[in-house]
Each structure stands twice: as C-alpha cells, then as structure tokens.
Amino acid sequence: xxxxxxxxxxxxxxxxxxxAGAVSQLSRxxxxxxxxxxxxxxxxxxxxxxxxxxxxxxxxxxWLQLTHEVEVQYYxxxxxxxxxxxxxxxxxxxxx
Numbered sequence: 551x552x553x554x555x556x557x558x559x560x561x562x563x564x565x566x567x568x569x570a571g572a573v574s575q576l577s578r579x580x581x582x583x584x585x586x587x588x589x590x591x592x593x594x595x596x597x598x599x600x601x602x603x604x605x606x607x608x609x610x611x612x613w614l615q616l617t618h619e620v621e622v623q624y625y626x627x628x629x630x631x632x633x634x635x636x637x638x639x640x641x642x643x644x645x646x
Contacts (some may be wrong), residue, residue: 583601 562585569581606614 554592554595560590562588
C-alpha cells in the first residue's frame, strides 16, 4: 500500500513540475487536472485499504447493535414517562 501511495505521490510531483514549467495556461490546467486525479486516486485507494484493515469484528458489531437497541428502548420508556408526567401536570393546572 505504501509503495502505491509513494508511486502516486511521485507521479503527482512529476505532474506538478510539468505544470510549473508549462508555458500556456491551458497546459498548466491540464497538468493540474492530471495531478488532482492522481491525488484523488491515491486517497481513494488509501481509504479503501484502511476500511479493509479497520473493519469491526463481528462480535463487537453485535454487542454495539444490542447496546443501541437497549438504549433506544430505555430512551422511549423515559420519554413516555416524561410525557405522562407532563399530561398530569397540564391536567392539574387546567383543573385549578
């Protein structure tokens, strides 16, 4: 992976030098676009490699999913309780 990134960096550097030495604006623009494509390609490759390397183990993923589901249930219970208390308070205020 590092060799590929280094190769892309070297190619981008080469294109940068060509762009700097280009006489016409159109040539500089073309070299800049090629340089940008090289950098984008290297970044996409690095991101793809990182995602494969940093994948979450299945057991951890299941625990995280279970934890999320429990937290959502707890939140809904607390929300329902708060809504009931609010309704009781509104009724008491309305009765007075």
